[in-house]
Amino acid sequence: MQFFKDIYHLFFPKICLCCKEQLLKNEKTICLKCRFELSTTNFTEERSNKVEQTFFGRIPIEFGTALFFYKTKGISQQLIYQLKYYGHQEVGVLLGDWLGYELKNSRRLIAVDYIVPVPLHDKRLKKRGYNQLTTFGLSLSKIIGATYIKGVLIRKTVTETQTLKQRFDRWKNVQEIFHLTDLMLFENKHVLLIDDVITTGATLEACALQLLKAKNVKVSIATMAYTE
Numbered sequence: 001m002q003f004f005k006d007i008y009h010l011f012f013p014k015i016c017l018c019c020k021e022q023l024l025k026n027e028k029t030i031c032l033k034c035r036f037e038l039s040t041t042n043f044t045e046e047r048s049n050k051v052e053q054t055f056f057g058r059i060p061i062e063f064g065t066a067l068f069f070y071k072t073k074g075i076s077q078q079l080i081y082q083l084k085y086y087g088h089q090e091v092g093v094l095l096g097d098w099l100g101y102e103l104k105n106s107r108r109l110i111a112v113d114y115i116v117p118v119p120l121h122d123k124r125l126k127k128r129g130y131n132q133l134t135t136f137g138l139s140l141s142k143i144i145g146a147t148y149i150k151g152v153l154i155r156k157t158v159t160e161t162q163t164l165k166q167r168f169d170r171w172k173n174v175q176e177i178f179h180l181t182d183l184m185l186f187e188n189k190h191v192l193l194i195d196d197v198i199t200t201g202a203t204l205e206a207c208a209l210q211l212l213k214a215k216n217v218k219v220s221i222a223t224m225a226y227t228e
């Protein structure tokens, strides 16, 4: 079997999604060089890190982290684009495994019951065919032993283009569009809310506010990347 695999790769070599160089036998999805070029945040073991600071005075969260810093035109952007716009869901697996082991070994994160993704609107979901957080969330949930819950936190409408809007407007824009179909499910649970990139935190805040309506719920936040 290995022999046929080797022959196959000789003719169809696997390439790194970022630099397009041929991958070595033990490399998956991206090469080691590109992986080292991602600038990791080390937030997971850092108290009051920048993700957690983002929500100070806004919503109570237990814990927050992000894997790497998001840089426009950098490897980080390329990687997220491959996942979001080019259908490379293996990026979600790569990052989910990576963050999963980080969280599993963390001394700061207490046991998580559920992992909940920031939902895409149905229309966008249909157009893209997948939520870019699914493979990420599933990989993560396997490693930390939590249940992946989709379809309970839902998005009602697509927001207008948000880039030129002020933060307040943005917040107003997103706060009403998320909705929980089952509040009881989250009672007395610790929920890890996940997203791809955290910028102002407005979307995550709006989602967390819905989850926080459940009795005695704890909410934590983890993303693939953090924008400075």
Ligand SMILES: [Zn+2]
Binding pocket: 016, 017, 018, 019, 020, 021, 030, 031, 032, 033, 034, 035
């Ligand atoms: Zn590479």
